Amino acid sequence: MIHPDCCGKNSAMKADSDNSREKHREMTRTGKGARRGAWLLWLLLPLLAQSALAALEARVDRNQVALGDTLRLEISATAGEDLGDLDLTPVQRDFDILQRSSTSSVNIVNGQRSESRQLVLEITPRRQGDLLIGPLVSGATRSLPLQVNVGPPPQNPAADAQVLFEAEVDRSRVYVQGQVLLTLRLQQAVNLDNRSVTELQIDNAFVKPLEQKSYQRTVNGRPWLVHEIRYAIFPEQSGTLEIPAQTFSARESLARRSLFDRANGPLLRRSTEPLTIEVLPRPDSWPTNTTWLPARNLTIEEEWSVPPEQLQAGESATRTVRIRGEGLQGAQLPPTLFPAQAGLRYYPDQPQITESESGRGLVGQRVDSAALVPAVAGRYRIPEIRIPWWDTERGELREAVLPAREIEVSAASATPTAPVQASAAVEPSTPAAIAPGASSNSRELWLWRGIAAAGLLGWLLTGWLWFRQLRARRDAAQPVASLPPENENHAYKQLMAACAGSQAGAARQALLDWGRSLYPGERGLSLSEFRRRVDSAELSTVIERLEQNLFARGDEEWDGSALAQCVKSLRPQLRSRSGAAENNALSLYPT
CATH class of the missing domain: 1.10.238 (Recoverin; domain 1)
Incomplete structure (x- = not known):
C-alpha cells in the first residue's frame, strides 16, 4: 500500500520532470533556431563582404597633358560588372575615344575566387582647361571623378625636325628634402633603334626613377610618338641644385631590302639644357626636435582588428597606424610610438615602409602596428598622435592629428562553478528519468573542456606575441628578404x-x-x-x-x-x- 503523501510527492516530481523536459525541448528549439540564424549569417558573410568590397575604379596615366596629346584611361571592376555596356557619356563630354580594349582575369587564392575586368580607353581632349571625367556607373557601383588639366598645344617644331629632346621641372624652387619632378621628353617623327639616355647623376640629392610613359601627340596635323622619363629628386642640402644636361642617342631605322641587309641608319644625338633649382632651407617657424616633412599632403589614420570598446581584460587587439605622405619617400616618415602604461602593454610588429607613384610623383607610406593587451579591467586613455608637416603648396606649417581616445576594458568573463549534484541522492528513478541529467552533465563537461582549451590558446598567444616582440627588436631594421641594390x-x-x-x-x-x-x-x-x-x-x-x-x-x-x-x-x-x-x-x- 502506498501512502497518499508519497503519491502526492511522486506526482509533483513527475510534473516537475515534465515541465523541465518541456523547457529543455523549448530551449533546444531556441538554440537550434539561433544556430540556424548564425549559420545563415555565416553563409551570407562572403556575399556581404564581396558586395562591400566591390568597386569600380577609374584612373588616367597622366593628369596634365597638352591639347593634341593622348592619354590612357583604365576602368577596373572586381565584382563581375559588364564593362561592355558601360555608359561612357561622362568621358565623351570633353574627350574623343580613339581606341578601346578589354581584358579579364580570374584568381584563386586559398580557395577564394576573385574576378577582375578592365576596360582601357585611349582618349584625347577636345579643348583646353580643367576637364572633369564624371563618375562612371555600373549597377550599384560607381567610380570617383577624375580631373585632367589640359594645357595649350605644344609649339610647332621646325618642318625638318625629326627628333626632339627636352627637359623640364615642375618647380624652380623647393625646400630641402622636398620633391622636384624632372621630366625628360623625347618626341620622334621617325622610327628609331638603339635608343638610350645617359643616367641622371646629381650630387647632394637623392634621385628616384619613376615609371616611363609613352603616348601620341598631334601638332598641326603631324603625328609624333612621345616618350617621357620622370625622376623624383630630393635635394639633401639648401643652396643651388644643378641638374646637368642629359644626352639622348639613337639610330634612325632604315627599311631593310632583305634579311641579310644589316645597314644602320645615321646616329642621332640630342642634349637638353642644364637646369638650376633653388633649394630653400627649413623655415624658422619649424618646431625643433621634430622630423622635417615637406609634402604636398600628409594623412594619418588607424585601424583596429577588434573594436576597442569591446575589449576584455587579457584579450588582445591589433592597432594599426598608417601614415601617408605625398611628395615624400617612405623612409622620411616618422615611426609611430606606442607608449606603455600601467595595466596596458604593447607588442609592436615590424614596420612596413612602401612607396607608390601618382601623377604628382612619389607617395610614401609607413604602417606601424602593435598588439595591445590590457592586463586588468578599467578605463585607459590612448594619447593622440600629432605630426607636424610643411605644406609645400601653401608654404605653411600644418599638422596631421590622430585624436586621443578613451577605451573601457571590461573584466574577463566569470568562470562558471560546477553545480552540486544533490538531486542524485533524492530518490533513484527509472533510466529514462535520469537521461536528461546525464546529457546535461555531458554538455557541462564539454563546456569545461572548451574553457580549458581557450585558456591554453590564450597563454600560447601571449607567448607568441612576446617572442615576436623580441624578434622585432632584434631585427628592427633588417627585413626578411632584402633585394640587392641596382648599383x-x-x-x-x-x-x-x-x-x-x-x-x-x-x-x-x-x-x-x-x-x-x-x-x-x-x-x-x-x-x-x-x-x-x-x-x-x-x-x-x-x-x-x-x-x-x-x-x-x-x-x-x-x-x-x-x-x-x-x-x-x-x-x-x-x-x-x-x-x-x-x-x-x-x-x-x-x-
Whole structure:
C-alpha cells in the first residue's frame, strides 16, 4: 500500500520532470533556431563582404597633358560588372575615344575566387582647361571623378625636325628634402633603334626613377610618338641644385631590302639644357626636435582588428597606424610610438615602409602596428598622435592629428562553478528519468573542456606575441628578404635619404645594402663584417650609436647627420678600393 503523501510527492516530481523536459525541448528549439540564424549569417558573410568590397575604379596615366596629346584611361571592376555596356557619356563630354580594349582575369587564392575586368580607353581632349571625367556607373557601383588639366598645344617644331629632346621641372624652387619632378621628353617623327639616355647623376640629392610613359601627340596635323622619363629628386642640402644636361642617342631605322641587309641608319644625338633649382632651407617657424616633412599632403589614420570598446581584460587587439605622405619617400616618415602604461602593454610588429607613384610623383607610406593587451579591467586613455608637416603648396606649417581616445576594458568573463549534484541522492528513478541529467552533465563537461582549451590558446598567444616582440627588436631594421641594390650609387643615395630623415631602422638596412654593393662577392655580408673590412674607428662609433638607439630602450631621437658625414668621407676611398662601377646609360622601352 502506498501512502497518499508519497503519491502526492511522486506526482509533483513527475510534473516537475515534465515541465523541465518541456523547457529543455523549448530551449533546444531556441538554440537550434539561433544556430540556424548564425549559420545563415555565416553563409551570407562572403556575399556581404564581396558586395562591400566591390568597386569600380577609374584612373588616367597622366593628369596634365597638352591639347593634341593622348592619354590612357583604365576602368577596373572586381565584382563581375559588364564593362561592355558601360555608359561612357561622362568621358565623351570633353574627350574623343580613339581606341578601346578589354581584358579579364580570374584568381584563386586559398580557395577564394576573385574576378577582375578592365576596360582601357585611349582618349584625347577636345579643348583646353580643367576637364572633369564624371563618375562612371555600373549597377550599384560607381567610380570617383577624375580631373585632367589640359594645357595649350605644344609649339610647332621646325618642318625638318625629326627628333626632339627636352627637359623640364615642375618647380624652380623647393625646400630641402622636398620633391622636384624632372621630366625628360623625347618626341620622334621617325622610327628609331638603339635608343638610350645617359643616367641622371646629381650630387647632394637623392634621385628616384619613376615609371616611363609613352603616348601620341598631334601638332598641326603631324603625328609624333612621345616618350617621357620622370625622376623624383630630393635635394639633401639648401643652396643651388644643378641638374646637368642629359644626352639622348639613337639610330634612325632604315627599311631593310632583305634579311641579310644589316645597314644602320645615321646616329642621332640630342642634349637638353642644364637646369638650376633653388633649394630653400627649413623655415624658422619649424618646431625643433621634430622630423622635417615637406609634402604636398600628409594623412594619418588607424585601424583596429577588434573594436576597442569591446575589449576584455587579457584579450588582445591589433592597432594599426598608417601614415601617408605625398611628395615624400617612405623612409622620411616618422615611426609611430606606442607608449606603455600601467595595466596596458604593447607588442609592436615590424614596420612596413612602401612607396607608390601618382601623377604628382612619389607617395610614401609607413604602417606601424602593435598588439595591445590590457592586463586588468578599467578605463585607459590612448594619447593622440600629432605630426607636424610643411605644406609645400601653401608654404605653411600644418599638422596631421590622430585624436586621443578613451577605451573601457571590461573584466574577463566569470568562470562558471560546477553545480552540486544533490538531486542524485533524492530518490533513484527509472533510466529514462535520469537521461536528461546525464546529457546535461555531458554538455557541462564539454563546456569545461572548451574553457580549458581557450585558456591554453590564450597563454600560447601571449607567448607568441612576446617572442615576436623580441624578434622585432632584434631585427628592427633588417627585413626578411632584402633585394640587392641596382648599383653602388643607388644604395648610397638610399643611405643618404635615410640619414637625412633620421630614420634609424631604414639607415641600418641602407648601410648594409651599401656595404654589399661595395663587396658584391660577399652575398652574406653582415654589418659587423663590413665594419671589420672598412676598419674605421669613426664608422664603428656611429654604427654603435645607431644600434644602441635601435635595440636599447629609450625614446631619444636618432640624428643621422654623423653617419652621413662619415660615409661621405669614406666613400671615395672605398669605391676606389672595391672598383664599384656604374651603369651610365638608361634604355628606353616603348610601352
